[in-house]
Amino acid sequence: MAYWRRKLNKGLIHHSDRGSQYTSREYGQHLSVMGMQASNSRKGQCWDNAPTERFFRSLKYEYLHYEVLKGHHDAKLSVLDYLAYYNSKRPHCVLGYLSPMEFERIPLIKVS
Numbered sequence: 410m411a412y413w414r415r416k417l418n419k420g421l422i423h424h425s426d427r428g429s430q431y432t433s434r435e436y437g438q439h440l441s442v443m444g445m446q447a448s449n450s451r452k453g454q455c456w457d458n459a460p461t462e463r464f465f466r467s468l469k470y471e472y473l474h475y476e477v478l479k480g481h482h483d484a485k486l487s488v489l490d491y492l493a494y495y496n497s498k499r500p501h502c503v504l505g506y507l508s509p510m511e512f513e514r515i516p517l518i519k520v521s
Contacts, residue, residue, distance in 0.1 A: 412443055419444025426450050426458045467495070 412421075423445045425431040432449065440447050450458065472491045478484045497510045504512040 412445075421445045422448050424448040424450075427452060464495070467499075 411417075421444070423440055425448070427449050430436060431447070437447060468488070468491055472494075473487065476483075476487050478487060496508065498508050500506040500508060501512075507515075
């Protein structure tokens with residue numbers, strides 16, 4: 410979804426763990442259609458996945474523990490609500506306490 414919304418250039422590297430869904434032929438074909446190159450962690454190297462694991466921890470502890478979900482549809486809507494909050498409003502200390510969207514609006518300083 411991020412790829413289509415942002416209209417990114419071809420040549421991006423898509424990094425993931427070695428889960429079967431990411432190493433499948435079908436997934437590789439999707440990446441190829443989008444012009445992305447697959448990159449996987451080495452076996453036993455869990456540190457590559459730490460930012461993603463941290464996001465899911467935040468999702469569970471900041472949001473889903475307070476929700477009463479009645480089914481798949483409710484769960485999907487709740488996760489989408491959290492993603493909207495996480496990207497547009499939630500401050501991140503690594504980004505100077507800005508949200509990811511606020512941080513991306515800061516112009517890059519070009520070094521010549």
